[in-house]
Amino acid sequence: MSAAHLHLSVALDGAGWHPAAWRDPAASPKDLFTAAYWAGLVAEAEQGRLDFVTIEDTVALQTSRLDGPDGRTDQVRGRFDAVLLASRIAPLSRSIGLVPTVTTTHTEPFHVASSLATLDYVSGGRAGWRVQLSGRRSEAAHFGRREVPELGPAQAVALEDYAIYHELFGEAGDVVEVVRRLWDSWEDDAVIRDVATGRFVDREKLHYVDYEGPHFSVRGPSIVPRPPQGQPLVTALAHSRLPYEFAARGVDVEYITPHDADQARAIVAEIREIGGVQPKVFADLVVFLDETQQAAEERRARLDELDGAAYASDAKIFAGTPEQLADLLLDWRETGLEGYRLRPAVLPTDLNAITRTLVPELRRRGAFRDGYEAGTLRGHLGLARPASRYAGSTR
């Protein structure tokens, strides 16, 4: 793998990231709740030889408000469990990484580890995890297990100002740690099938993880043998200091949301200064791609009008040609970014533009590989398969 090559991934969500995307003539809103729709998108991403797709998820209905339902009838509402969706698509794809979103706040760490390890088996080593936490009151009310205070007004909030977010990111870091321990809790050669002694496993190679923290404890070992990648890829979106620090505890790929090259440079520097595991840093961008910049901007304006508001995002919104986007990606790369997670504004339109125009353009510039060079998601990212942390240990 050439160091000059960018990593490219795509974030799949509903009909696309613009809230009115489902009303675009190219969209197929009636198919959103079919497996075929998602399989088609992933096949397209795989045609473009992208490293992976992420799949969004939440434990609440989508809303345009900061918290709680908004009563709107004109935007996409409802979504599938992302791990199951990824697993449903896995047998229909061969090489592309599948990275579902799973929250750490209301789930059982033990189940999270099992389900992602299983996805790694179903996909033959292509599983990843987009770690997310769920700090909203409306989400907590769906589980009734913890108290979450109300947040302040939308724009005024800095995560760092809220004690609850310190708690939730701390917990998320603990969940990642315990999930990683569970993935390592079976050594690779634990299954021995030794007929002479009647033993199926060598129990010296199965390990209790014995995690005890302020929020939960887990004994282990995992019920699932060590996944094909050893450690499926762990990724997270981060906007500020608290999540940067969380990512430094154990994330492989960190998505950031700079709006220009200077911001990108500053964020990468901050992440490097925090130290820790040194994740690969990708930038997120919402993309409208057309043959001319004018066409892309008009499409964006049309959707904004349909939605009744200008679409705002945590990430920069790019509207232009694939060539212009290629310029931007290569320009920002100089700041230390290793790849991008592109959020297509409309599906499949902007995904097709990525795979059919942007990717060939990047190849022409020597910035993207021609084909897959590895069989696993870690492999696509140039990450080795790690040995179990317990290998050789007697615990």
Add this chain to the structure above:
Amino acid sequence: MKQVILAAHFPGVNNQTVWSDPASGSQIDFSSFVHLARAAERGRFDFFFLADGQRLREQRGRIHDLDVVGRPDSLTVLAGLAAVTDHLGLAGTINATFNEPYELARKLATLDHLSGGRAGWNVVTSSDAFTGENFRRGGYLDYSERYARAAEFVRTVRELWDSWKAEDLVADPATGFFASANAGEFAHHGTFFDIEGRFNVPRAPQGHPLTIQAGDSDEGREFAAAHADAIFSRHGTLEDGKVFYRDVKARVVANGRSPDSLKVLPGVTFALGDTDAEAQENADHVRRQQVSPQTAILLLEQVWNRDLSSYDPEGPLPEIDPLVSEEESISRGRTRLTRDPLETAARWRALAEEKRLGIRDLIIEVTGRQSFIGSPGTVAEQINAFVQEDAADGFILVPHLVPAGLDEFVDRVVPLLQERGVLRTEYGTSTLRGHLGLEGGA
């Protein structure tokens, strides 16, 4: 004539699964699941079935290493299987104690969408503190509260499934109306769950994915009679099966339901051969594979509740009596072999004496003889007879080999059931409820 319902149980973490045979494949590779599911679909089975256990089993305080160890997350593997099968129902065992309704309702509704209405859920209620050590809540649940929680769990999950009506999802770009303003609204304020808000998966193709129950106590049977669509039982012999069948169907009627609305499905094993005699030989061979000398001692320990590692597997039963203790069990993470160890020990001693059996031969004799042994014709005849005589509505077949353990049954027994007109030759229905002839099916 009643139709025979058939389900395929993936051979898993128990001593029925023979891993020492050269034909035994991976218990975890996805290809093994695909092989068994495709065989079941070729045989026009109603559904594929996965058992569950959320803690590796232990014996004498150490991880039990004599049986298959390791399994996948049920629903994740079933979602993958939905991609490689077209009609087969996909049912997973999921614990009501170590899950939350919102999350599980979403997962089951998602699986139902992704499979076009083929999802099923076997509700189990284990609550031991041993398993609880892997979970946030720990082992807090009292035995007596398990079914109370499970019943409220099932009720709550169904409220969530019902929170989206079919007509709530419109997705019409012409009018700009995607979904009703109150789609997914729910509020459940109960003893175990106090939750409210919006459910976020549109109504599933089956409305309510199939609910199965496995549990044998009085409370377990009542729970099934009140809430379940099918019951997975241990009563797989003709006489025992009839008694259980009558008992459960009477409870269903007492709950104001039609007796046909709950299907009785014993878990059964089988051994085939060209002739009945050859089948018996095969059965004996498999039994010896299942009960290795080490396994014989271990199963004995589960009844005796003592360390018997110094006993000779070919020698006589221990003279010492079982240790009777409610709290301390030598084996953890599995269902008990007996509720009355002293009575069981007395019975086994008498049998060992009468037939002059050593420990291993006795264990082979008293545990898990195959339910159906014979030529394909004999087995087809027996299966059909059990169903027509109301010992069952069908069976959950537990093969002893991964991944090919069902192949011979599908190739040789299934055509005979089809000839008798008691098993479909083509799927005429598309959903799991539809296959079972249940309300809400298609």
